[in-house]
Amino acid sequence: MLQEAEIYEVLRDCYDPEIPLNVVDLGLIYGVELSGDAVTVKMTLTGPGCSMGSMIATTIEDRLLGIPDCNRATVEIVWEPPWSPERISAAGRKRLGLEE
Secondary structure, eight states: OOOHHHHHHHHTTOBOTTSSSBTTTTTOEEEEEEETTEEEEEEOOSSTTOTTHHHHHHHHHHHHHTSTTOOEEEEEEOOSSOOOGGGSOHHHHHHTTSOO
16 A cells, blocks of 8 residues: 655655755655555646656656556646745755755
């Protein structure tokens, strides 16, 4: 049976190629929904013009499908609420040199 913690563990291995930070710490993940063997991830991008959106979504879907109990993975790109740098986690801020 799929567990939300397991999903977030996989998401922490997925990166925006333009920013050296995983999508969770970057604050791009807005939610995870589990339904049997299916996972839906709601996420945003740093901006509507981000050209890497489809590549990031495909990478996430592929990685989620690598979980033994996951047979369907969908990434929904949403724009509300808009992403802002305040969504970056404390660990992410530290890694990017935004905090000491």
